[in-house]
Amino acid sequence: MDNFWQSDRILAWFERATAWIEANLLLVPILLQVAAVAFAAVPAVLLASPVARLLTRLQNWQGLSHIPGLRRFCASLPGLSFPLVFVVIIWILDGIAIQTSYPHNVLRLVASLLNAWIFIRLASAFMNDPIWGRTIAIVAWSIAALNIVGLLTPTIDMLDSIALQLGSVRVSVYGLIKAVLSLAILLWVASFASHLFEQRINRVHRLTPSVQVLLVKLLKIVLLSIAVFFALSTIGIDLTALAVFGGAVGVGIGLGLQRIVANLISGLILLLDRSIKPGDVIAIGDTFGWIQSLGARYTAVRTRDGTEFLIPNEDLITNQVENWSHSDLQLRLKVPVGISYNNDPHQAIALCNAAAAKCKRVLQSPGPNTLLRGFGDNSVDLEIRFWINDPQNGRGNVISEVLLHVWDEFKENGVEIPFPQRDLHLRSSDISLRVETPGPRTPTDLSHPEL
Numbered sequence: 001m002d003n004f005w006q007s008d009r010i011l012a013w014f015e016r017a018t019a020w021i022e023a024n025l026l027l028v029p030i031l032l033q034v035a036a037v038a039f040a041a042v043p044a045v046l047l048a049s050p051v052a053r054l055l056t057r058l059q060n061w062q063g064l065s066h067i068p069g070l071r072r073f074c075a076s077l078p079g080l081s082f083p084l085v086f087v088v089i090i091w092i093l094d095g096i097a098i099q100t101s102y103p104h105n106v107l108r109l110v111a112s113l114l115n116a117w118i119f120i121r122l123a124s125a126f127m128n129d130p131i132w133g134r135t136i137a138i139v140a141w142s143i144a145a146l147n148i149v150g151l152l153t154p155t156i157d158m159l160d161s162i163a164l165q166l167g168s169v170r171v172s173v174y175g176l177i178k179a180v181l182s183l184a185i186l187l188w189v190a191s192f193a194s195h196l197f198e199q200r201i202n203r204v205h206r207l208t209p210s211v212q213v214l215l216v217k218l219l220k221i222v223l224l225s226i227a228v229f230f231a232l233s234t235i236g237i238d239l240t241a242l243a244v245f246g247g248a249v250g251v252g253i254g255l256g257l258q259r260i261v262a263n264l265i266s267g268l269i270l271l272l273d274r275s276i277k278p279g280d281v282i283a284i285g286d287t288f289g290w291i292q293s294l295g296a297r298y299t300a301v302r303t304r305d306g307t308e309f310l311i312p313n314e315d316l317i318t319n320q321v322e323n324w325s326h327s328d329l330q331l332r333l334k335v336p337v338g339i340s341y342n343n344d345p346h347q348a349i350a351l352c353n354a355a356a357a358k359c360k361r362v363l364q365s366p367g368p369n370t371l372l373r374g375f376g377d378n379s380v381d382l383e384i385r386f387w388i389n390d391p392q393n394g395r396g397n398v399i400s401e402v403l404l405h406v407w408d409e410f411k412e413n414g415v416e417i418p419f420p421q422r423d424l425h426l427r428s429s430d431i432s433l434r435v436e437t438p439g440p441r442t443p444t445d446l447s448h449p450e451l
Contacts, residue, residue: 033106036093044086052081080121087114116144139181179231186227194220213271213278213294259314263297266313270294276316276323281391283322284311290392304394324391330363331391335399337370337406338379340416345372345380348415355405356386361398363387379418 055077077084090111097104120140146152156174163172198216270276271294281290282301289303298310324331339348349370356368368386375381384406388398410417 029103030106033097033104037090037106037110040089040093041086044082044089047085048082051085052078055081076121080118083114083118087111087118090114112144116140183227183231186230187224190220190223190227194223217271217296259312260297263313266317267294267296267299270299270313270316276321279325279392281324283324284316284319287311304396329389329391330387331389331395332385332387333395333399335384335386335402336373337382337384337403338376338418339382339410340418341380343380343415345382347413348380348382348410351409351413351415352382352384352406355409356384356402358405359386359398359401361388361390361393362402363389378420 090107094104094107094111096102097107143152146155159174159177160172163170163175165171194216197219201212201215201219276282276291276294276299278291278293282288284301287301287303287309289301289307289309292300292302292308295313298312299316301309301311303309337348337352339345349372352370353368356362356370357364362368363386366387368384370382370384373381373383384402386402388395407417409415
């Protein structure tokens with residue numbers, strides 16, 4: 001350690017470092033490139049503010065309001081105005097140096113660093129997941145570092161030399177890395193494109209909701225399939241070999257995936273025939289509610305109490321389904337009401353119609369109509385019939401409101417609502433009745449229960 005601090009050793013190291021700098025850095029081509037980079041920063045600083053104002057206008061473009069990723073991308077552009085202008089000027093200087101056969105290694109180094117910086121910032125704007133953001137940053141800086149030190153091509157050759165021969169297919173480490181990166185990028189592009197097309201399809205009002213859902217799902221399947229096929233082709237896999245895999249999948253479907261495939265096909269049928277669509281009010285079995293979404297395997301039905309049932313699509317095809325809003329939202333409800341035989345049924349019918357008309361959800365055209373349905377054991381049976389056009393808001397609440405108004409009308413006009421009664425007739429002459437008032441009992445009476 002003492003030898004390290006010897007003045008002659010330090011002086012020797014300093015002389016060697018100075019000699020290396022003079023031999024490698026203090027050269028006219030290097031100094032001219034450094035000066036060119038410094039001078040290029042001046043117009044980049046001057047043009048950064050006007051370019052930032054132009055890029056800021058993109059944030060107010062209406063076409064970006066429904067695309068969160070693209071909106072975040074445009075929001076990050078104004079902050080990159082300086083490196084964007086700077087890298088454009090550097091690349092122009094690099095092109096001039098190439099045309100004049102002048103050294104341009106420093107210009108290429110600065111351009112690589114600026115490109116990595118811009119790429120990482122733009123990629124992070126699209127990524128909501130911080131893990132993906134850090135992964136992209138590591139990959140971009142690694143590629144830039146290898147390119148700067150001139151090891152990018154040797155590294156690629158080394159990774160490509162580590163390979164495994166599987167029949168006629170050669171799988172290398174470099175090919176796998178390229179396939180994984182290609183698949184990740186293509187899947188992201190497919191997801192972004194499907195989201196963009198979904199927004200466009202949903203704004204086409206000529207298409208019904210079921211057709212919109214069908215088009216969106218088919219588009220997603222096509223885009224994801226294309227992304228996977230392109231990723232497989234990057235590592236040299238012959239796509240014709242997938243025919244064998246498709247045959248194996250067909251055997252698997254025939255043996256164990258019949259119900260799953262049946263649900264998938266049933267979902268396509270529901271979307272094509274438009275018998276059920278999101279927003280419809282349906283009843284199947286004991287489940288009553290409105291359709292939240294149509295999935296590839298199941299349909300989500302939400303009831304009035306907040307419970308969400310996932311009904312397999314096959315059940316909606318094979319079972320009887322009540323669709324209250326298939327072709328028309330208007331729905332007629334029937335409410336039974338009984339009155340006493342002592343009341344006038346004409347008056348009760350008028351009161352029932354007036355009570356139903358007081359409800360806001362009851363349609364006035366056609367208006368409420370009350371019918372006399374029969375003469376029961378304890379009451380004259382009436383039935384109130386009225387129409388509503390919003391079954392998705394429930395029917396129990398409107399029936400309750402109508403009955404409350406009927407109760408108020410009957411109370412106000414003296415109409416009696418009867419309850420079950422029974423009359424007992426004793427026809428045998430051998431039975432005699434005697435009513436006695438019980439008095440206090442003595443201990444002697446308590447010893448003889450029969451008394």
